[in-house]
Amino acid sequence: MTSIALAPDLQTSAHSVSAEMLARFDIAGPRYTSYPTADRFVEAFGADDYGAAARQRRLGASARSPISLYVHIPFCASLCYYCACNKIVTRHASRGREYLRYLSKEIDLHVARLGPGTPVSQLHLGGGTPTFLSDEDLADLMRMLREAFSFSASGEYAIEIDPRTVDAGRLAHLARLGFNRLSFGVQDFDPTVQQAVHRIQPAKQVFDLVAAARQLSFQSINVDLIYGLPRQSVASFDRTLAQVCELQPDRIALYAYAHLPDRFKPQRRIATSDLPYAAVKIDMLARSIAALTEAGYVYIGMDHFARPDDALAVAKRQGRLHRNFQGYSTQPDCDLIALGVSAIGHVGGTYSQNAKTLEEYYDHLDQGRLPVVRGLGLSRDDVLRRAVIMAIMCQGHVDFESIGIAHLINFPNHFATELAALGQLAADGLVQVTDHDLTVTDKGWFFVRAVAMVFDRYLQTDRKRARFSRII
Structure with a gap:
């Protein structure tokens, strides 16, 4: 092709x-971040089935093959109306500390089945807002993970960041912890759109953080954008695109807003009449692709762009591109160990998902059980x-x-x-x-x-x- x-x-x-x-x-x-898709998971698949898959991995030829780790941090200090993620809105930092105690229990249960020191080539902290956790809590989390798994010196270690929760000092702390990739949630720079989705963050704040990240030599900086948000227009999104091109991140994720108010309660605060029509959305997408490719980005496909020398663009050229629950990835089809409430993993020929509520997640771990509540054997x-x-x-x-x-x-x-x-x-x-x-x-x-x-x-x-x- x-x-x-x-x-x-x-x-x-x-x-x-x-x-x-x-x-x-x-x-x-x-969106096909997996196939079969997560809605096909069944409750008949549980912790015992995951445990069998993990033990089979431990005894098989892939035992020393690197894995990918995903850790879900569900907490957010404020509510974004467009959000469809599994999140808990709170300003109580103590809830993060309690959550880490349970993550520690879950990690121990995985290690008991996978064996100690399983090599890791990729880590992704998602949410919610991972930077909801304090510097001390993030340090404790990384310590727990490094004690349980063997992190590759050349691995990709990423964290999602709400720009409103960090400064240059916090970015330096993340670098010291071993993170080498950052993903900033921008969505849109237009103040009217930001007000409509309840996420106010001045463009200067993002520009300053990206500049600080570059000084700290992070390997890759990603920016998330969303088109189809309330009160967006072609003209307003053109302005956001121009600012993003000026910002020059290494990667750009350009997502279409999915308005599903029946499923996601926060979206009920968005008036359907404020949303752009399908014809306007496709115009936004077309203009975005044109603007970003003209600025030198490679169109990876569907919703991702990258600079030509970025690992994602290289993987696309070499036919090594992969798609997983975090979107497009440079990793081959390796096993994904998922930690935290609602997290979805992939081991061997199985998918598994943890309990979706903190209460159920904590209850399973208090009883010494993995919190896997549904999944699928392919x-x-x-x-x-x-x-x-x-x-x-x-x-x-x-x-x-x-x-x-x-x-x-x-x-x-x-x-x-x-x-x-x-x-x-x-x-x-x-x-x-x-x-x-x-x-x-x-x-x-x-x-x-x-x-x-x-x-x-x-x-x-x-x-x-x-x-x-x-x-x-």
Whole structure:
């Protein structure tokens, strides 16, 4: 497939998207940070099933293969109306200290099953707001993790940051703890939009923090943006994009706002009438892609951009790009150990998720049990379809022979129904299908989730998709 790094025709392609096509694809669908998606997890899969997978890893050939760690810190000092994360709004710092005590218990239970000193090549602290924790608490957390696992000297160690919770001194502390990647939650620089989502943070504050992070030699600085927020316009988001290009982060995550007020109570404070229409959102996306690629960023796909020398862009060029529960990643398909309330992990052919409330999470650990409350053991068909969907989401290209050899199938025969279903997408100019492969076109990247959905067996039998965000 020809690289889409420069994406020269994406803005032109956006103008060829008709109102009829927008209406047809204004549907709900998964983001495919995993396949099967988390809504398919079942309560029949529990702590014993996870324990069996962990012990199998310990006894198998992958025992000394590096893992990825995710730690969920659920606390936030204030509420952002757009947020769909599992979070607890509180200003009581003591709750963070209590949470660490339970994390310590959970870590010990994982080590008992995985064995001590499992190598770690990637760590991600997410939330909530990880920087809700005090400097002392963050130091204690890193100490616990380093005592339980063996951290690679060349690993990627990232933390999500609310700019309102840190200063240059705190960034220096994070560097001393071993973090080498920072992700700043910006969302939008426009004051009117910030007021509408209850997240006021002046642009100067972010610029000063990024400058301080560069002086501290952090390897990678990411900025999160959201388009489709209340009171956003094409013009206002253009101004935010111009400021981001001036800021020059190493990576940019550009997410579409998912308005699901029935599922996420804080979003009920957002008036639907304040949200931009689908046509405006796709214009924002097209202009964002044009502005960021013109500024020198590589379009990784769907919602990520990176500088050409960033590890994410290198992985894209080399065909090593991966997608996991944190989005696009440079890591191969390695096991992911998830710690904390609601955290989702992946070990061997299984997915597992912890209890979603603190009360239930604490109760399991008080009884000496891992807090895994649901999950899934992947079938052969799940593994096959995951490979196809991830190839679409990461590379925009599926080579039928490669998939066939890896999974012992004849791709055109096995997926005859799906390939037939791609006919309309091909007629719309979203994909190109030959006897040997399928390729997502420039215009198709706006609807890449719809392309992947064709291969989602669960969606073919369940059309109730209200639980997902809109794909535009």
